[in-house]
Amino acid sequence: MEVRRCSVLFFEPLESASFSLAVLLGGGDGLERRRSWRALAPHLSEGAVDVADWMVQTLGQCSPSRWSRADTLSLAPEQLQALLDTGLLVSDAAEPAWRQHREADERLREANWWPLAAAYAARGRWSQIDSAADMERNGTNTIAGLVGHFGTPRPEPQPPIDLRLGPGVATEFDAVLRRRVTCRNFSGEPLPLSAFQTLMERVFAATHVVEPAPGLRFLKRSSPSGGGLHATDAYLLVQQVEGVPPGLYRYLADSHSLSRLPSPELPLDQLATAMVAGQHWFSNAPVMVALVATYRRSFWKYRNHTKAYRALVLDAGHLSQTLYLSATEMDLGAFVTAAVNEHQIEQMFGLDALTSGVIAVCGFGRRRPALRITEFDPGNAVWPATTA
Ligand SMILES: Cc1cc2nc3c(=O)[nH]c(=O)nc-3n(C[C@H](O)[C@H](O)[C@H](O)COP(=O)(O)O)c2cc1C
Numbered sequence: 001m002e003v004r005r006c007s008v009l010f011f012e013p014l015e016s017a018s019f020s021l022a023v024l025l026g027g028g029d030g031l032e033r034r035r036s037w038r039a040l041a042p043h044l045s046e047g048a049v050d051v052a053d054w055m056v057q058t059l060g061q062c063s064p065s066r067w068s069r070a071d072t073l074s075l076a077p078e079q080l081q082a083l084l085d086t087g088l089l090v091s092d093a094a095e096p097a098w099r100q101h102r103e104a105d106e107r108l109r110e111a112n113w114w115p116l117a118a119a120y121a122a123r124g125r126w127s128q129i130d131s132a133a134d135m136e137r138n139g140t141n142t143i144a145g146l147v148g149h150f151g152t153p154r155p156e157p158q159p160p161i162d163l164r165l166g167p168g169v170a171t172e173f174d175a176v177l178r179r180r181v182t183c184r185n186f187s188g189e190p191l192p193l194s195a196f197q198t199l200m201e202r203v204f205a206a207t208h209v210v211e212p213a214p215g216l217r218f219l220k221r222s223s224p225s226g227g228g229l230h231a232t233d234a235y236l237l238v239q240q241v242e243g244v245p246p247g248l249y250r251y252l253a254d255s256h257s258l259s260r261l262p263s264p265e266l267p268l269d270q271l272a273t274a275m276v277a278g279q280h281w282f283s284n285a286p287v288m289v290a291l292v293a294t295y296r297r298s299f300w301k302y303r304n305h306t307k308a309y310r311a312l313v314l315d316a317g318h319l320s321q322t323l324y325l326s327a328t329e330m331d332l333g334a335f336v337t338a339a340v341n342e343h344q345i346e347q348m349f350g351l352d353a354l355t356s357g358v359i360a361v362c363g364f365g366r367r368r369p370a371l372r373i374t375e376f377d378p379g380n381a382v383w384p385a386t387t388a
Pocket of ligand 1 (some may be wrong): 183336338377
């Protein structure tokens with residue numbers, strides 16, 4: 001059997017503390033502190049695995065590029081097996097779990113990730129998190145609870161004012177800007193097809209496709225994009241749009257069309273709630289859009305680039321703001337959230353996290369007539385003073 005080290009690997013030293021009577025009786029603070037290692041490796045489905053000290057040493061001596069015979073590592077058979085089971089040492093063996101690790105490592109090698117960004121993106125993914133329930137549990141869903149939990153923020157030093165600026169010249173655009181408020185009160189009624197089409201076209205469609213060299217295509221969209229590469233694709237969960245069967249879709253920017261994805265096993269409303277990590281105030285939006293970075297499109301140019309991932313996150317932010325403003329102008333509500341269950345979204349849409357990353361989820365639709373969940377509308381631009 002031939003082996004080599006996985007391509008991207010970082011080690012995080014951890015310390016855990018637990019109460020110990022022996023430490024207390026010995027004159028200490030009563031806490032026994034244990035140190036251990038966690039390996040951060042983006043090709044693993046969780047992005048990390050706990051490892052023993054000897055594994056850190058051994059992996060440090062393995063080449064990530066050159067295959068060598070396993071017996072050259074001078075490991076006992078059970079040590080070799082344990083290391084292969086972690087997925088940090090990959091082999092050419094046919095054992096299904098080891099083969100899966102090797103194939104994931106190969107996809108990562110081909111993707112041109114900057115290693116720190118790969119580790120960060122892999123490790124920040126959530127699975128089956130209910131952030132609404134978590135906030136209720138720890139009380140951070142109210143202002144009093146927030147202050148109780150964190151205290152008041154430390155005051156920031158204020159620079160002196162040297163020049164006061166006068167008011168800008170207001171146009172209708174300013175009224176749209178003022179009415180932009182994150183919507184947490186969707187009506188649950190179907191969205192007319194024309195509104196859906198208009199919004200998708202405004203935000204996600206290519207207004208132009210330019211091909212300056214064979215196979216090299218640049219889209220023009222209403223939002224800017226790092227390198228003009230527009231690596232962000234829109235994956236849709238449609239619950240209620242007139243004329244569009246409920247289901248999962250990929251939006252195709254150059255043809256302004258939908259490609260239907262296989263029907264999921266779970267009902268759409270359950271998937272919608274999972275997408276936004278239990279935030280029920282978003283989950284009845286008639287349309288949800290997962291903003292998915294197709295890394296290959298960006299990393300084709302930005303290979304092993306320290307800024308590439310940052311640019312992709314910014315791209316998603318631009319698209320979400322264009323969505324907010326477009327929806328506002330059409331008297332619709334919109335939201336964006338980064339509190340999302342990436343693992344479940346990847347499963348729903350059939351995405352491989354090493355090549356396609358969920359950066360955020362947006363949604364849009366009609367607001368209900370009465371406010372139930374708080375929105376941040378201090379100017380009463382959307383909600384009358386009595387309700388907001
Ligand atoms: C990156 C990002 C993530 C957000 N995540 C959440 C979220 O998880 N839940 C939520 O209710 N609002 C979320 N929001 C909305 C913010 O809470 C909202 O923008 C903020 O409270 C200000 O209100 P406004 O958008 O109405 O001005 C998010 C906004 C941004 C830009």
